[in-house]
Amino acid sequence: MRKLLSTTLAAAAVAATLGAAVPAAYAFPPPPPLRHEVRPIIPHRGYIWRPGYWNWVGHRYVWVGGVWVAPGAVPGWRAGWHWVPGHWNRFGRWVRPHWAP
Numbered sequence: 001m002r003k004l005l006s007t008t009l010a011a012a013a014v015a016a017t018l019g020a021a022v023p024a025a026y027a028f029p030p031p032p033p034l035r036h037e038v039r040p041i042i043p044h045r046g047y048i049w050r051p052g053y054w055n056w057v058g059h060r061y062v063w064v065g066g067v068w069v070a071p072g073a074v075p076g077w078r079a080g081w082h083w084v085p086g087h088w089n090r091f092g093r094w095v096r097p098h099w100a101p
Contacts, residue, residue, distance in 0.1 A: 028056075028088050037066045046071055053085040056094040064097075 031054035039049060052066040078101070086097040 028092065028094075030088075031056075031061055031086070034085075035063060039066065040068070043068055044070070051083055051085075053083075053097045055086050055097065 034054070035052060037052050042049075047068040048071055050067055050069050053064055054061040055064050056062075078099070081099045081101055084098055084100045087095050089095050
């Protein structure tokens with residue numbers, strides 16, 4: 001009986017610790033609202049507008065302004081893809097902004 005009680009208490013302590021760790025993954029604040037940006041005139045035909053976004057750096061959000069980029073100079077870009085702003089995933093990890101299908 002004593003062993004059952006100690007095992008039950010140990011299991012409860014582990015469950016409480018794990019349960020407390022899960023909400024901490026969601027404790028990060030959402031990014032601030034996107035800033036309104038005025039697109040400058042496109043420098044060359046075929047350039048792609050990469051909009052501004054909030055990026056998580058260290059312990060805060062930092063604004064990265066939008067910019068026109070040459071299609072060959074955009075890592076990970078393919079025709080028809082769109083820009084995905086940075087966001088927190090369900091595991092509490094920051095997903096950097098990227099191009100996606």
